[in-house]
Amino acid sequence: MGGWTLDNPVFANYVFFAAVLALKVILMSPLTAYYRMTKRVFTNPEDVKTMDAKGPILNDPQVERIRRAHQNDIENIPAFWILGLLYILTDPTEFVSKILFRTYTISRIVHTISYLTGDNKRPLIYLPGMFINFFMAGTIIITFIK
Amino acid sequence: MGGWTLDNPVFANYVFFAAVLALKVILMSPLTAYYRMTKRVFTNPEDVKTMDAKGPILNDPQVERIRRAHQNDIENIPAFWILGLLYILTDPTEFVSKILFRTYTISRIVHTISYLTGDNKRPLIYLPGMFINFFMAGTIIITFIK
Amino acid sequence: MGGWTLDNPVFANYVFFAAVLALKVILMSPLTAYYRMTKRVFTNPEDVKTMDAKGPILNDPQVERIRRAHQNDIENIPAFWILGLLYILTDPTEFVSKILFRTYTISRIVHTISYLTGDNKRPLIYLPGMFINFFMAGTIIITFIK
Numbered sequence: 426m427g428g429w430t431l432d433n434p435v436f437a438n439y440v441f442f443a444a445v446l447a448l449k450v451i452l453m454s455p456l457t458a459y460y461r462m463t464k465r466v467f468t469n470p471e472d473v474k475t476m477d478a479k480g481p482i483l484n485d486p487q488v489e490r491i492r493r494a495h496q497n498d499i500e501n502i503p504a505f506w507i508l509g510l511l512y513i514l515t516d517p518t519e520f521v522s523k524i525l526f527r528t529y530t531i532s533r534i535v536h537t538i539s540y541l542t543g544d545n546k547r548p549l550i551y552l553p554g555m556f557i558n559f560f561m562a563g564t565i566i567i568t569f570i571k
Numbered sequence: 572m573g574g575w576t577l578d579n580p581v582f583a584n585y586v587f588f589a590a591v592l593a594l595k596v597i598l599m600s601p602l603t604a605y606y607r608m609t610k611r612v613f614t615n616p617e618d619v620k621t622m623d624a625k626g627p628i629l630n631d632p633q634v635e636r637i638r639r640a641h642q643n644d645i646e647n648i649p650a651f652w653i654l655g656l657l658y659i660l661t662d663p664t665e666f667v668s669k670i671l672f673r674t675y676t677i678s679r680i681v682h683t684i685s686y687l688t689g690d691n692k693r694p695l696i697y698l699p700g701m702f703i704n705f706f707m708a709g710t711i712i713i714t715f716i717k
Numbered sequence: 718m719g720g721w722t723l724d725n726p727v728f729a730n731y732v733f734f735a736a737v738l739a740l741k742v743i744l745m746s747p748l749t750a751y752y753r754m755t756k757r758v759f760t761n762p763e764d765v766k767t768m769d770a771k772g773p774i775l776n777d778p779q780v781e782r783i784r785r786a787h788q789n790d791i792e793n794i795p796a797f798w799i800l801g802l803l804y805i806l807t808d809p810t811e812f813v814s815k816i817l818f819r820t821y822t823i824s825r826i827v828h829t830i831s832y833l834t835g836d837n838k839r840p841l842i843y844l845p846g847m848f849i850n851f852f853m854a855g856t857i858i859i860t861f862i863k
Contacts (some may be wrong), residue, residue, distance in 0.1 A: 429575060429721060431806060437861060440803050444857035447796045451850045454792060458840075471837040493614065495756065495792065500600060500641065503649045503795045505595045508657075512576060513584050545617040558597045565590035569583060575721060639760065646746060646787065649795045650739045654740040657732050660723060694750075706744045711736035715729060 427516035435522045439509050442526040446502050449534055453495040460488050494540035497551075498533070504558055505529055512561040515568045529557045573662035583631050585655050588672040595680055599641040620637045640686035643697075644679070650704055651675055658707040661714045675703045681708050721806035726811045731801050734818040738794050741826055746789040754779050786832035789843075790825070796850055797821055804853040807860045821849045 431437050463468055466485040473481055482488075491494040509526060517525075532553040539547040577583055607613055611624040612631040619627055628634075655672060663671075676701040685693040721766055723729050757770040765773055774780075801818060809817075813845040824846040831839040 427577075427747075438847055440806060440857065441861040441863075443799055444854050444861070447800050447850070448858065449855040451793070451796050451847065451854065454843075454847065470680075470781075472840070475837045475840075492621070493847070499792055499795070500645055501597070503645070503799075504597050506795070506799045507649075507652045508593050509588055511590055514586060543615070543617045545621045547615075548618070548621075550688075551600075555597065555600065558593070562590050562594040562597065563760045565586065566594065569587040569590070636761075638837055647743070649798070650743050652797075653798045654739050657736055660732060688807070688848055689761070689763045691767045693761075694764070694767075697746075701743065701746065704739070707745065708736050708740040711732065712740065715733040715736070717733075 427514055429510070429513065433513070434519045435513050435517060438519070438523045438526055441512055442530045443509060444504065445530050446533060449530075449537070450495075450498050453491070453498060457488070457491050459497065460491055464488065467539075476541055482564070488542070491541060494537050497540065501558065502533065503553060505533075505554075505561075508558055508561040508565065511555055511565045515564050517564075523563065525557050529554050532557075573660055575656070575659065579659070581659050581663060584665070584669045584672055585659055589652055589655060591651045592651065592679060595676075595683070596641075596644050596648055597684075599637070599644060603634070603641065606637055610634065626679050632678075635642050636689070637687060643686065644683070647700060647704065648679065651679075651689050651700075651707075654707040654711065657711045661710050663710075664667055667706045671703050671707065675700050719806055721802070721805065725805070727805050727809060727814045729821075730801070730811070730815045731805055732762055734822045735798055735801060737822050738797065738825060739856050740792055741822075741829070742787075742790050745783070745790060745829075749780070749787065752783055756780065769794075783833060786829050789832065790829070793850065795823065797813055800853040800857065803857045807856050809856075817849050817851060817853065821846050824849075 427433065427494045429436055431440075442487075458551060462476070464485060465476060465485060466482045467473045467476060467478055468481050470481060473479070501502075512522070513523075532550060536547065536554065538551045539550045543552075572583075573579065575582055577586075578649045608622070610631060610633060611622060612630060612634045613624055614620045614627055615620060616627060620626070652702045655675075658668070658671075678696060682693065682696045682700065690696075719725065719727075721728055724731075754768070756779060757768060757846070758774045758780045759765045759768060759770055760773050760775060762773060763840060767773070801821075804817075824842060828839065828842045828846065831842045836842075
């Protein structure tokens with residue numbers, strides 16, 4: 426009944442999708458490391474030395490691109506984690522909440538793929554996730570304002 | 572009594588202010604997009620092409636300013652989300668906790684306005700939010716250390 | 718039993734270590750401010766003016782280093798906050814969960830020290846925290862997938 430317990434199916438769905446999104450975010454770091462090592466592009470002088478690479482490079486297009494995709498994640502996904510958790514307390518139906526959580530998760534994964542491939546529809550792919558976060562924020566605020 | 576249930580007024584206050592802060596953070600992305608489109612300043616080559624703009628621009632002062640304000644949010648507000656949630660478990664009074672949550676929320680909103688307008692008192696406006704996060708962190712650690 | 722209540726020792730351990738990590742993250746901002754003021758390196762024109770410093774400086778090696786260490790925190794620690802919280806719901810033993818939470822916390826603190834001192838073993842020190850986040854994400858997803 427709108428609570429943070431596993432017998433609430435809305436909560437159980439949240440737990441699953443929040444963890445999938447966390448996995449998606451934490452995969453960005455080893456992916457960045459892979460690009461850096463393959464292209465031999467490092468920022469820290471000590472890494473340049475360890476890898477016997479050329480001096481610090483701060484403007485490799487591919488490395489900067491994955492860093493922007495990662496940055497976009499950390500600007501958006503922590504907001505989903507807290508909003509999704511609080512949205513459960515507004516007692517949504519399992520049907521609606523699952524659509525929101527699943528659509529958000531899929532749209533963030535597709536957004537990253539779109540970012541890394543340089544797809545020019547990336548700004549459109551950003552929109553569903555943004556609207557879901559806005560919708561949950563608005564619903565929580567309206568429900569709990571006094 | 573100090574728990575994460577809606578009959579605890581401290582928790583109910585947290586839910587409201589945490590959602591207001593999330594709304595504040597997620598507004599930064601469309602605001603950045605608005606600046607980018609108005610000033611025709613894009614980072615990704617594919618966006619430059621879509622918008623028929625000039626080549627990637629990484630140093631527009633106004634766009635960089637909003638990006639720094641956004642970055643300041645994501646360095647601070649997720650810490651508030653977790654600290655506020657855990658602070659509830661230390662069983663604070665409703666009076667004190669509401670002052671903390673409300674002051675934090677207002678100070679972050681004023682901080683962003685101050686950042687975007689180039690107000691030189693911005694570093695001072697940063698301090699109340701910082702101290703509230705430190706106070707909650709200290710209270711939680713002292714309460715739960717063994 | 719696997720729930721978010723203080724009589725669950727796994728949860729009580731999480732609360733403590735999550736707060737220690739939050740304290741660690743929020744210390745990065747005043748530390749950055751200390752470097753900036755000592756070295757008189759500011760990004761915002763209004764701060765340059767207030768401090769009567771030289772024009773905006775964006776490439777001071779020491780300030781950029783602490784900013785990268787801070788960025789690494791905000792790319793990783795919010796994922797721990799949510800993963801640790803959800804991992805509790807998979808009902809781990811107190812023994813295993815405490816090792817994970819404690820090792821993660823220590824490894825993040827050592828990682829920052831390693832980053833700030835330019836230690837070339839920093840990438841290795843990154844690994845334990847990364848694997849703990851991956852392990853918790855995997856455990857949650859496997860437990861709650863349908």
